[in-house]
């Protein structure tokens with residue numbers, strides 16, 4: 262598969278928003294992909310046709326998910342998502358949009374009320390997390406993602422409990438990506454910095470040799486330098502063959518590295534395109550990346 266290209270024409274935060282005519286819902290009128298990349302507002306999701314076409318050979322897909330925590334209140338309102346083998350996809354969107362809920366619903370941690378989650382053609386909707394781990398899905402939650410009283414090594418052993426006998430091999434793989442973990446293997450996770458804890462959390466999820474890894478805001482709370490490192494590490498993991506779905510509040514950086522991105526708003530898909538298209542879409546800039554988005 263092709264590498265994500267650097268976003269050479271990156272727009273800066275605060276760029277003046279350009280008025281964009283609403284996109285016609287008629288799929289027949291849709292421009293060809295190259296043309297679409299140049300068309301302002303082209304990444305807006307107006308119907309399910311792009312999803313249905315793209316999701317056909319997906320590793321993991323979610324179709325029209327409705328899910329929530331309180332009876333009668335949906336947080337996801339028909340969200341669609343797919344990821345193809347080898348892709349790194351990003352999910353961005355405002356606080357409370359349902360990004361974490363979407364990841365949790367893929368991983369059996371929130372009850373899906375209607376809609377389906379499919380892994381390699383198998384319906385896995387509402388399967389419990391341990392069943393998903395044994396099917397090759399890994400998940401790193403947004404918070405509380407390490408056992409603070411255990412050492413780094415013990416945290417990684419906990420991650421490997423479903424693959425007995427593979428600890429050494431997986432430990433080597435994880436330490437190639439996170440060399441600091443080898444040096445500090447006897448240190449308690451609770452005594453580590455935020456960046457190191459995030460490495461332990463990602464390392465633990467990698468111990469089961471997942472084919473798809475779900476990362477919820479891996480750069481949250483880290484210094485800019487460490488944030489950058491997390492994005493580089495996510496790319497390294499992806500290049501090692503792991504398909505990644507990454508939720509991020511650092512939207513710009515996420516879109517720079519992802520093959521494709523989704524903007525989730527109020528539990529629905531608002532925009533979906535390549536990272537480059539989204540980062541250059543005036544509407545996405547205005548609503549989600551620019552100064553207005555942070556006001």
Ligand SMILES: Nc1ncnc2c1ncn2[C@@H]1O[C@H](COP(=O)(O)OP(=O)(O)OP(=O)(O)O)[C@@H](O)[C@H]1O
Pocket residue numbers: 330331336354355356357358359360361362363510
């Ligand atoms: N355990 C829960 N019980 C009840 N409501 C919840 C629970 N977790 C999240 N919510 C609500 O669901 C909505 C979406 O939350 P979610 O955490 O999915 O958003 P998010 O897009 O990940 O936001 P953020 O960028 O702040 O992480 C919010 O209104 C939140 O208050």
Ligand SMILES: [Mg+2]
Pocket residue numbers: 360361362403478
């Ligand atoms: Mg969240």
